[in-house]
Amino acid sequence: MNCELCGKEIKHYHEVIIDGATMKVCDECAKYGKEVRQPSSFQIPRITKAVVQSPVSNPIVHTPMKKRTPRELIDDDEPVLDFGKIIKKRREELGMSQEELAVKLQEKKNLLAKIEREEIKPDKATAKKIEKILGIKIMEKIQ
Numbered sequence: 001m002n003c004e005l006c007g008k009e010i011k012h013y014h015e016v017i018i019d020g021a022t023m024k025v026c027d028e029c030a031k032y033g034k035e036v037r038q039p040s041s042f043q044i045p046r047i048t049k050a051v052v053q054s055p056v057s058n059p060i061v062h063t064p065m066k067k068r069t070p071r072e073l074i075d076d077d078e079p080v081l082d083f084g085k086i087i088k089k090r091r092e093e094l095g096m097s098q099e100e101l102a103v104k105l106q107e108k109k110n111l112l113a114k115i116e117r118e119e120i121k122p123d124k125a126t127a128k129k130i131e132k133i134l135g136i137k138i139m140e141k142i143q
């Protein structure tokens with residue numbers, strides 16, 4: 001069909017009211033009239049047009065996700081600041097030698113001595129064993 005206003009060939013028309021008369025016109029001529037809402041001919045091209053004309057903007061740029069740090073996700077523990085002193089004090093209270101405690105921990109005495117001097121931090125498994133054997137708390141939650 002052709003636009004009733006300019007005569008251009010059109011696939012989908014706009015039905016508009018121009019000077020009180022209803023006319024089937026092209027996209028260009030539709031601007032000159034008041035569009036009559038009809039759910040038939042022009043709805044499909046309108047939807048297609050909308051998709052083409054507004055490409056999806058990058059959601060990462062416009063709505064950045066709040067990224068949680070791994071520390072928040074992992075329920076982690078850290079030895080308290082003076083873990084060595086606490087271990088040594090408690091061990092001596094229990095009348096236990098470094099060697100005895102090391103045996104119970106299934107660790108080398110040398111390693112235990114280093115932990116008590118706070119030269120090295122016990123790993124999580126060792127720290128848990130120390131806590132259990134001595135009945136103390138040397139690990140704290142990382143906030």
Ligand SMILES: [Zn+2]
Pocket residue numbers: 003004005006007008025026027028029030
């Ligand atoms: Zn036209």
